[in-house]
Amino acid sequence: EGQLVESGGGLVSPGGSRRLSCTASGINFSNYNVNWVRQAPGKGLEWVSSINSRSSYIFYADSVKGRFTISRDNARNSLYLQMNSLRAEDTAVYYCATQNWGPGTFDIWGQGTMVTVSS
Amino acid sequence: SSELTQDPAVSVALGQTVRITCQGDSLRGYYASWYQQKPGQAPVLVLYGENNRPSGIPDRFSGSSSANTASLTITGAQAEDEGDYYCGSGDSNNNHVIFGGGTKLAVL
Numbered sequence: 389e390g391q392l393v394e395s396g397g398g399l400v401s402p403g404g405s406r407r408l409s410c411t412a413s414g415i416n417f418s419n420y421n422v423n424w425v426r427q428a429p430g431k432g433l434e435w436v437s438s439i440n441s442r443s444s445y446i447f448y449a450d451s452v453k454g455r456f457t458i459s460r461d462n463a464r465n466s467l468y469l470q471m472n473s474l475r476a477e478d479t480a481v482y483y484c485a486t487q488n489w490g491p492g493t494f495d496i497w498g499q500g501t502m503v504t505v506s507s
Numbered sequence: 508s509s510e511l512t513q514d515p516a517v518s519v520a521l522g523q524t525v526r527i528t529c530q531g532d533s534l535r536g537y538y539a540s541w542y543q544q545k546p547g548q549a550p551v552l553v554l555y556g557e558n559n560r561p562s563g564i565p566d567r568f569s570g571s572s573s574a575n576t577a578s579l580t581i582t583g584a585q586a587e588d589e590g591d592y593y594c595g596s597g598d599s600n601n602n603h604v605i606f607g608g609g610t611k612l613a614v615l
Binding site: 423425432433434435438445447449483489490491492493494495497498499500 | 537538539540542544549550551552555556561591593595596597598601602603604605606607608609
């Protein structure tokens with residue numbers, strides 16, 4: 389059974405940077421489109437970014453465009469999210485998730501990694 | 508950008524049937540997917556497409572859609588069905604993904 393494990397969360401100062409990683413196992417990672425989804429404390433789900441299997445199609449939510457960069461390394465079964473110019477409103481649990489059907493259908497989720505932006 | 512609208516909270520008596528709805532213009536072009544989330548846990552996909560359940564999801568969960576509204580129905584709700592339910596779909600205006608605000612389900 390497929391599994392995703394996120395890492396890299398922690399406390400970051402406003403304006404700082406952080407790189408999140410997501411490592412897949414039990415699936416042929418290179419066949420999947422993958423996404424980052426976040427959830428602020430006590431709030432709902434917010435899609436952040438998506439990347440297709442060959443990294444040829446990349447999309448970002450308006451709230452992070454120009455500050456966040458998604459990338460992947462299929463040889464390492466890994467997904468990344470480089471977050472720059474972090475703001476307090478970026479504080480959230482960040483999940484990676486595979487997309488195995490149409491847009492918005494995420495069948496495998498990681499356990500999430502918490503990013504707190506605070507001075 | 509598009510939006511998906513859900514009722515904030517719904518309750519159902521144990522063993523009864525409950526419907527959770529999701530409304531938005533994007534649903535005229537995309538199917539909704541539905542996620543269950545329990546406190547401190549990652550979301551779990553429970554329905555996708557026209558009415559498809561991933562492996563391991565009980566058949567008491569079913570879905571339907573009409574025009575700009577998608578529905579998740581739980582027939583014979585169980586105590587373990589309590590949690591937050593989110594709908595998600597593609598955004599008809601771009602290649603983004605949108606989620607509804609979530610519905611908190613209480614099983615009484």
